[in-house]
């Protein structure tokens with residue numbers, strides 16, 4: 540087994556929390572196979588941020604189709620070179636977002652399709668959720684300056700965050716490591732990154748284990 544003692548690790552979190560950056564750093568250091576979410580070339584995403592009502596359904600369907608295709612491809616092909624697979628999203632993310640973006644009748648239809656697919660997706664050994672207050676996320680989103688994300692507000696981020704927390708409550712069988720990063724930058728501060736690695740390499744029981752990075756760093 541690799542030094543993280545995991546075969547399939549998921550890094551999740553709200554929009555702009557830094558999950559892709561952390562997943563990339565870890566995959567480089569531990570020579571992991573990296574499964575990254577693709578969204579840059581989703582033609583519905585900019586349209587959705589302009590007109591949510593009109594474009595939410597095609598957006599959600601396209602994310603679902605894309606994520607399924609990607610997981611299937613990545614997990615169907617045996618990989619003899621990597622012991623660890625690392626993803627910057629968990630499949631359930633699709634449903635968390637859809638519950639917030641779709642009207643009830645469309646959500647019910649979406650859910651039927653989702654449930655069929657969800658049963659076929661792999662279960663992670665550990666689900667890491669990177670938490671930051673929504674005010675910090677707004678700053679991060681502004682800083683990275685993706686044009687179409689300009690309309691994201693704290694209410695939207697709060698509702699997505701609630702969706703994640705609800706998901707954890709409804710899935711007590713999943714080992715979740717909920718790390719409160721607050722405003723701490725693990726990209727520039729090596730000691731923070733090392734603490735995250737130590738945390739992630741441990742074994743966790745099913746359910747939520749909460750850790751506050753500021754408390755650990757003292």
Ligand SMILES: Nc1ncnc2c1ncn2[C@@H]1O[C@H](COP(=O)(O)OP(=O)(O)OP(=O)(O)O)[C@@H](O)[C@H]1O
Nearest residue numbers: 553554555556557558559560576578602633636637
């Ligand atoms: N199912 C979905 N429905 C609506 N929007 C989505 C969905 N999935 C992703 N998005 C949007 O796609 C963009 C990228 O999302 P995501 O949170 O994965 O990446 P990110 O914000 O770059 O994350 P990080 O900064 O933590 O790496 C965001 O604007 C997000 O709101």
